[in-house]
Amino acid sequence: MNEYIFIASCVVFSFFTLELIISKGVITPFSFLSFLYLSSILGSFFLFAEFSVPYKEYSITATIIFLLAFLIYMIPVSMLNLRKVDDIYCADDKAFFRIGWFLIVTNAFAIIYFIPIVYGVFSSADNIINLRAMVVSQESVSSGGLYLLFSYTTQFYPIMLVFFFYSYLKHPEKKWFNILMLLTSMSYIVNVLASVGRDGIVLWSMSFLFSYIIFKGFLDKEVRRRIKKYFLFLFLSFISFFILISLARFLKGGDYFSLFQSMLIYFSQQFGEFNRYATNIDANNMDFSKIFPILKYFKETDSVSLLDDHFGFLNTYGFSKYVFKTFIGSWYTHLGSIGLLLTVTFISALFSIFMYSFRTKTLSLGVVVVYTLYCQVILHGVFYYKLSYTVSNLYMLTVFLIFIFLHYRVFIKR
Template identity: 35%
Template sequence: MYFFSVSITFWIQEENIIYSIEATFFFLMVFMLYMIPILKFKPKYLNYIPRNQIKLFRVVSYFFIFFGIISYVYFLPIVYKLFSSGGSLMVLRTDMVGGANYVGEGFLPIILNFTCQFYPIILVFYFYSISYLNNKKIFNNLLLFSSTAYILNVLAAIGRDGFILWMMSYIFTFLLFYSFMTPVIKVKQKKVFIYIFVIALTFLVPITVARFYRGDVPDSGINSLKSYAGAQFANFNNFYNRIDKPEEIGSVNNLLPILNFFDGQSKGNQDFLSNWDNNVFKYGVDPNVFSTFIGSFFLQIGTIRTVGVSLFAFIIGSSLSRRCKRVDFSKLLLITIFSQIVLHGFFYFKLAYTVSFVYLISVIILAAFFKNKLNRK
């Protein structure tokens, strides 16, 4: 994906983009600090979940299934109302960005927004269940079904990210379990992906057309899609070469918003329009365009801190990949959330939300439960 995106960059004609060898080297260096541990993770054997963990596995699975069904009950009417309203999808999306709330307020939407974040982990549970456990077909299907609740969650905001990120996670988990599945299961899962991909097109096509196609400009859709898919590397170069000290205008709180609860509003959380206007006027760049997770880090914490954070991530990732010939279930959970940084950070740092931070902590705790119980056996 990243190679494809960088390749498209050479076809994008933008006179205001500044490229440099230094920016390119920095991008590749940081990228590889995250990718090397992921590429090294090639386990040949997966430890069975012991009996004293099977109950925990089932309890967590039923938790995911329950909230997946509730999410469908809650979000499906909202999605149906939006897409059958006859209104412009572009206008609806713009209104949402401007402050319109289609989902509603209260405790239930907050809980559902949180539980929907677990779709990458639910997919790990699903693939483990179909590969190793003798669970009923309906149980496995409900696990898969519950993972797709995130798609509805995003569609309720007229977004395409749900389909795109879910399919990316499905492919990732399929590859993660590839050597653990029988040939029959592999064929069935490829068919499942094709079915969901076809369904996704019925939503992705109209949303994409509404966002990118202009009737008065014949090539607008193609050019916009090309820019959308290949601008990340170009935008990062522009940021790197135009902004000397991004840490002075950004804030680590924008990467970990939960910190705002402890020290008030961050300096990077000023009024959105004022912040955008100041940066465009001063640096000649729009800070809100896609530049991958590396660009998000650079804009908020600067060059040195980005390298420091990435080196720390490299150490953590390498510890997960070390001696991975045989791994247990808890390590699969941890490598999945580690890989999310790169996989879902293809456009920007997707985990830079309070709910995402709580999700990450929850997965780490869940992995610890599985690990601790295994050690007690």
């Protein structure tokens, strides 16, 4: 037995169990995220030797760094006590609907923009493996103003799902608004499919479940049943693309066992790969522009192609650094152990102060929006840091602007 996996599993399981006891068995954002990481770590036990990180690549130091970073980042997540919240409110409904319709319209255009690209990809004579390789090597990456604009607008799907649940709770009479908000939130799925990626349906589903957990206690049983049906219908509508891409990329010669292992690697390689990287690489070059690429516009940076970097690293160390190792691994790569822990501590402290400042019996929708953004890092970060793009940084800044509009009644005349 790999004791490092066992130790990490026990620690995360302890906090998961403690949260369930405190919440009296009710699933909370904290327990949901803990369970997600626990499942990912435990999945490492079921990876066969040829698919897993060798035991010698693990270390107690790397394991401690991983657990410390994870638990420190989770502190603000635990500060949302939904059992003590009587209501979720929006200070300015006018702002809510203006922002909501803007998101619906822009993401509807994004879907219209990306659908022809998706059709071209899946009707191409090239096989999916070759198409994906071209995307990774940046040979077929679309560019231009419209592409960047719609890549930016599709980033808002977690916030759009929050808007959907809030509107369904408070404004059930706004049927078209609610339906369109849910449907256009799926623009990100179409965007990712245009790059022959599988992440879209996975991340959208995770965000949907996360928002559902926040709003579940405020919805009656019939509404919850209806929302579950919506989710199941939409999920099944897109899961075929996930299966198709997975089969094309990983099913070789009818070897379904290798396919299963490849699917398990997708979810469970992260803890092992973090250990391998942190054990072998003493990262000490703190480069925040890799985490917040918008900073590149304020300083000069050396540009190295992804493929050159990949093969250069592979030839030097004998393994790839471009694999899933959670957001913690992504940050460690660019910040090192000290930089990682200091950054996680600073961000956690900042958001802890934010959450503490708004601990009332009525919860502002603006606070929910910011909380969702904070949790998005760790929710989607079970794979890797998903916000390391300029459009993602602009999205993050815009979320704080949305918070101001929803919380401080900017559009209401005094």
